[in-house]
Amino acid sequence: LGQQIICNAEVTAVEMPDGNFKVLYTHNGKEKTLESQSLVITTGGLPIPKMGATDFALRFARNHQLNIIETAPALVPLTITGKDEDWYAHLSGNSVFCKVSNEKISFEENLLFTHWGLSGPAILQISSYWKPGEVFNLDLLPGKDISAIIETERKTNGKSLLSTIFNRLYPKKFTDALAKFLPIEKQVASLTKEELELIHKTIHLFKVKPAGDKGYDKAEVMRGGIDTNELSSKTLACKKIPNLYFGGECVDVTGWLGGYNFQWAWASGFVIAQNI
Structure with missing residues (x-):
């Protein structure tokens, strides 16, 4: 469908000049930028940091005065x-x-x-x-x-x-x-x-x-995250920042064992895709 997929890149910051989004990232040792009218953040939670887990979504939300429900390891020994x-x-x-x-x-x-x-x-x-x-x-x-x-x-x-x-x-x-x-x-x-x-x-x-x-290193998921009251229940769009969407584990939605957390990740991604 013409999308560009960039792998092995690390987003360092997101700026919002003139109502659009400017994503700053590093790729192959070079600093680069992307600009877009819409932005989707689905960067996961804190469990299993060895697999690349990051608090980027939580830091971004906190820096923009979005409410964060206290986070903790879940489904954990x-x-x-x-x-x-x-x-x-x-x-x-x-x-x-x-x-x-x-x-x-x-x-x-x-x-x-x-x-x-x-x-x-x-x-x-x-x-x-x-x-x-x-x-x-x-x-x-x-x-x-x-x-x-x-x-x-x-x-x-x-x-x-x-x-x-x-x-x-x-x-x-x-x-x-x-x-x-x-x-x-x-x-x-x-x-x-x-x-x-x-x-x-x-x-x-x-x-x-x-x-x-046993902490995030052994936890299957994170509980807590971006308050669902900050998002549209129909589109997962941020209520305070137009054209910004959050999905997956960074949102305060935690399921039981049995695939429920995978289902939330897939379902939230689908909903966002229908409304960008």
Whole structure:
């Protein structure tokens, strides 16, 4: 269609003389300029800087008094430090299906223990709704009731060890690790009321307080960005600067795992293309 595509170029600045856009960039070691009546900025967010991620769109928007929603890594592994650090690290490589939840949302997915803390789909999902200092809950047996399972076992074989039940439900290494919190080598018929309550709380309401996240280098996306209120919901044109458009990850739109962020990138690009 006659477009010119310039690769391996770095935009250094954008000026707006006389209502048009003047793009300053370097290419093959030379400084060059382009002028246009319209400008589209879809330079992504901050994750994976080794792949060329840049804050250009955010800096440009901020310099022109556009509101920026606070940014942070999202869909990102979380770290555990302190007294429980070794417990999580010992389980590195083990995966458990769970329901992870906080006051905002819940997900039923697998979590993965790592040498630095937690990862896997469940953790990546909840990380988009988590802030430092907050606690979230793990239901380590979603859709089932550990108390009912134990009660059934007590009626049929009260001499069974609690670890025997857990080994039916979890990887053995995870069962062994639960010994830090629960009397797993005790016969189920001998469990006290207090111990049964502790088992139920540990399995269905396991509290996690991460120390932090693995940062933009390991994040799949960035949350926050250019406030959607600054853009037309129909065209993604900037309301304050005529003929300027923003799309993709630099805008405050963050999706779940499963291709939603790719879809937003493609959809926003399509919408802009229809309205330039």
